Amino acid sequence: MARRICLLFLAVASPLILILFVIPWTYSDVVFAILVMGYPVALVGVAVGRGDSLSGLGVVALFLFALLEVSALAMYVLRGFVMEAPWVGGLPFAAAIQLYGLWLIPLLVVPLAYALTFDRFEMTQEDLGRLQRFKKTPEERP
Amino acid sequence: MSNLAQPAVIWTALIYLAVVVAIGFWAARRTRSPKDFFIAGQSIGLIVTGLAVTSAAFSGFIFMGGPGMAYRMGLASLFIVIPSSFTAGMLCWVVAKRLRLLAEVREIFTVPDVIFCRYRSRRASGLAAVAVLVGTIGYLGAQLKALGILIEAIFGTREVLGGWSLAAAMAVGLVIVVFYATAGGMVAGVYTDLFQGALMVGAAIAVFYYALRVGGGLEQMTRSIAESQRFGPSHLDPMGSIPVFTAMGFFFVFAVGSLGQPHMLHKFFMIDDPRKLKWMPMVIGVSQTLCVLIWLGIGLAVPALVAGGRMAPLDNPDQASPLFLLGFTPAILAGLVFAGILAAIMSTADSFLNIGAAALVRDLPKAFGRKVGDELAWGRLAVVAIAVSAAVFAYVYGDLIALLGTFAFGTFGAALVPALAVGLNWHRVTAAAATASIATGMGVNLVLEFLAKQTFISCLPGLPFQSGILPSAVSLAASFTVLFLVTWFTWNRRQPDLGEDVDFVMSVGKSTSK
Numbered sequence: 001m002a003r004r005i006c007l008l009f010l011a012v013a014s015p016l017i018l019i020l021f022v023i024p025w026t027y028s029d030v031v032f033a034i035l036v037m038g039y040p041v042a043l044v045g046v047a048v049g050r051g052d053s054l055s056g057l058g059v060v061a062l063f064l065f066a067l068l069e070v071s072a073l074a075m076y077v078l079r080g081f082v083m084e085a086p087w088v089g090g091l092p093f094a095a096a097i098q099l100y101g102l103w104l105i106p107l108l109v110v111p112l113a114y115a116l117t118f119d120r121f122e123m124t125q126e127d128l129g130r131l132q133r134f135k136k137t138p139e140e141r142p
Numbered sequence: 143m144s145n146l147a148q149p150a151v152i153w154t155a156l157i158y159l160a161v162v163v164a165i166g167f168w169a170a171r172r173t174r175s176p177k178d179f180f181i182a183g184q185s186i187g188l189i190v191t192g193l194a195v196t197s198a199a200f201s202g203f204i205f206m207g208g209p210g211m212a213y214r215m216g217l218a219s220l221f222i223v224i225p226s227s228f229t230a231g232m233l234c235w236v237v238a239k240r241l242r243l244l245a246e247v248r249e250i251f252t253v254p255d256v257i258f259c260r261y262r263s264r265r266a267s268g269l270a271a272v273a274v275l276v277g278t279i280g281y282l283g284a285q286l287k288a289l290g291i292l293i294e295a296i297f298g299t300r301e302v303l304g305g306w307s308l309a310a311a312m313a314v315g316l317v318i319v320v321f322y323a324t325a326g327g328m329v330a331g332v333y334t335d336l337f338q339g340a341l342m343v344g345a346a347i348a349v350f351y352y353a354l355r356v357g358g359g360l361e362q363m364t365r366s367i368a369e370s371q372r373f374g375p376s377h378l379d380p381m382g383s384i385p386v387f388t389a390m391g392f393f394f395v396f397a398v399g400s401l402g403q404p405h406m407l408h409k410f411f412m413i414d415d416p417r418k419l420k421w422m423p424m425v426i427g428v429s430q431t432l433c434v435l436i437w438l439g440i441g442l443a444v445p446a447l448v449a450g451g452r453m454a455p456l457d458n459p460d461q462a463s464p465l466f467l468l469g470f471t472p473a474i475l476a477g478l479v480f481a482g483i484l485a486a487i488m489s490t491a492d493s494f495l496n497i498g499a500a501a502l503v504r505d506l507p508k509a510f511g512r513k514v515g516d517e518l519a520w521g522r523l524a525v526v527a528i529a530v531s532a533a534v535f536a537y538v539y540g541d542l543i544a545l546l547g548t549f550a551f552g553t554f555g556a557a558l559v560p561a562l563a564v565g566l567n568w569h570r571v572t573a574a575a576a577t578a579s580i581a582t583g584m585g586v587n588l589v590l591e592f593l594a595k596q597t598f599i600s601c602l603p604g605l606p607f608q609s610g611i612l613p614s615a616v617s618l619a620a621s622f623t624v625l626f627l628v629t630w631f632t633w634n635r636r637q638p639d640l641g642e643d644v645d646f647v648m649s650v651g652k653s654t655s656k
Contacts, residue, residue, distance in 0.1 A: 090360030
């Protein structure tokens, strides 16, 4: 189901983005931002999904999806409020969301999640065993 | 370009170039087969591969163009590089594992090889090879021209050679890159990339430190920018200084487009053991993020210095990096950074020489059902031919090559991402869909970028979109749309048998993949 939702998202979001580009509408820019932020997570979902689930990466995918979407919406809402909004970590709030939220948090979470789930979901012992069956010497490779 | 011809800069650049040439000599003795030449014998470890991906991905643009963009459009420019924090993970989840495992069961040297394996279609792989070649000439031409301009500035050749200066500087850069790319192939490529990547990371960290020190810390810099009349608060507003469509378009093109960059993907074929992918996102993510510090550091420090009256406003934003380095950092660090910029340009150029040569002597003949006899010898010849053509093209048609250089990333992304990222993970994508998607991505991007930037033909129309929309974002979305549409209409057709091994690779990590 989760994988199908990701495929459906990509299949619907792509033409929708093209429509937003050619038909001007008041909210087309914010809708574009929401769709764009969902793209990377949907692609990961298609790649790691197993039938009905995201193979144990559902929590990471949901977290990343929420982080990207909330960050984009917050930056959108905070447009024009640089001086009025609080400053965090030496930066105006929207810039702090951009640098700390969109840049540093995924850097901490994504590579770690990948490494920690690698042996269980990405390349299991069973996969490696099956690989030996298909592995060929360079001379035998078609 | 500022006058960089200072002893510390000249000596550091000379030492750097000598090391690169030495690596070329060393690697030449280890290059004996096409496999060595195109994928470094599939014998490269984790750190070397990770840094090679970083240095191939980040050209001189990160060091020179990036801070210039930050000076011109503020923090919104960072949407180009911010995705680097998670694109490494995305790369490994979506494509890298399958690329590497395919290279374990088939003879895979290039991205068009992968397209052929996945779709059993010469048309799809041939089109992919054309996309690679077109993008390569553009990227390479832009890199060689930048290399010439930098060598000219560092060694002050204009005063000696006058009008021939740029041509001579480009020739020197070309000879060095072609030497190590021809003699040592990818063995030389990845080890120079390792050296170059380490240099880029070290230089970026040091510059960020000096930027913070000179500017008085992050908060002082941002406050003085926000309170200045020249820049104002919008400079620090991620979606305030440019249209949201442009800011989010940067994010879309550079996050999703990174999955289709052949000079990065190519490196994954070279890892000696697929299990080493486990820590690859960490190595790539951290090294890329550290390199981006130079964009952020100089991008904030220079506007803050200008706002505080310590630096004159810039006529040309691309001068932000050289002026900051020469005026506010120790000479030896400035020298190291300029060597780092040379490194960034050369490492990207050598990657493109290799994949361009592979497209010419391997992928295109295969698309026509032919095979080149001695791939190693022809590969070396092709490197020289591509380098010389790109350099001549860049020198003679300077404006056109700049145009080609800017759209190359978008062309690769639009042409290759849907067929690779969706196709390698979903069995239902058909060869017809992949072919149509590659043709759409490449064609739409070429036409739109040309219409957006051309000034040669006055009667041609501009882009038929709202202002601020990036042509490469349109072509990427169009390419995905076509992939899904054609798949929808053709998935009932009989699909070719991919082979048990390819089916296995596509199902690794998925117990119920079809």
